[in-house]
Amino acid sequence: MNFHVMTLFPEMIRNGLEESITGRAMNKNIISLNTVNIRDFSQDKHLHVDDYPYGGGAGMVMQPGPIYRAFESIKAQTGKEKLRLVYLTPQGSVFNQSMAKDFAKEEDLVFLCGHYEGVDERILEMIVTDYVSIGDYVLTGGELPAMVMIDAISRMVPGVLSNDVSAEFESFSDNLLEYPQYTRPEEFMGNKVPDVLLSGHHANIDKWRREQSLLRTRKWRPDLLEKAELTKKDIEFLDKNPIS
Numbered sequence: 001m002n003f004h005v006m007t008l009f010p011e012m013i014r015n016g017l018e019e020s021i022t023g024r025a026m027n028k029n030i031i032s033l034n035t036v037n038i039r040d041f042s043q044d045k046h047l048h049v050d051d052y053p054y055g056g057g058a059g060m061v062m063q064p065g066p067i068y069r070a071f072e073s074i075k076a077q078t079g080k081e082k083l084r085l086v087y088l089t090p091q092g093s094v095f096n097q098s099m100a101k102d103f104a105k106e107e108d109l110v111f112l113c114g115h116y117e118g119v120d121e122r123i124l125e126m127i128v129t130d131y132v133s134i135g136d137y138v139l140t141g142g143e144l145p146a147m148v149m150i151d152a153i154s155r156m157v158p159g160v161l162s163n164d165v166s167a168e169f170e171s172f173s174d175n176l177l178e179y180p181q182y183t184r185p186e187e188f189m190g191n192k193v194p195d196v197l198l199s200g201h202h203a204n205i206d207k208w209r210r211e212q213s214l215l216r217t218r219k220w221r222p223d224l225l226e227k228a229e230l231t232k233k234d235i236e237f238l239d240k241n242p243i244s
């Protein structure tokens, strides 16, 4: 899968994604990252890419020309006339795991990162196919949202995760929070690992983990529990264990 990112801060995107699992996936050529510096497409002698908003108001707005030409260069490079283009914006649909899976089906995916007060509306109407937000807070630019999306989408691309991790994940994309994890030592500063995990009794371990997931989801993310597919046993267990 090829990610293309139109940004004023290409280094930020590259530096963030070349580490860890996304970095390894790039080295293995399972994904690629093409950062396109919008400033390279300025035709201004001072390399400006922004100007004052018509109608007045605070701050600056990114101009349509450099973004248009940056996108044309990506179309030329891919040889594709139609490309899915995500504009990261607080006005977009809130990103989730099912969107990550859907975007992971694309061969090429283009991101446009805004800065200042945003981007001239006319170029958005011309090229954007998807308006996406990563949540409700104020940021300085769309770069971190693009990195968040690329990370989440990459791990849905076949070959990026090891087989056992992706199989494990599939069984947990079920709207429940994960159960607590423990590793060595068996006792840390007087705190022991739950006995059941040391028992070697796999049915009991699975049951305990399922119950922990149910309890945590009810306590911290009751909104998710409403979307989860609960068995009769799950419901019985929750009813027998009142909220702590």
Ligand code: 4G1
Pocket: 088, 089, 090, 114, 115, 116, 117, 118, 132, 133, 134, 135, 136, 137, 138, 139, 140, 141, 142, 145
């Ligand atoms: C009004 C948050 C403005 C921010 C209301 C999540 C935030 C892109 C995102 C802003 C951005 C709220 C995102 C705000 C984002 C132009 C450049 C927009 C940065 C910009 C709640 C600044 N998910 N924010 N405006 O943060 O790009 O994708």
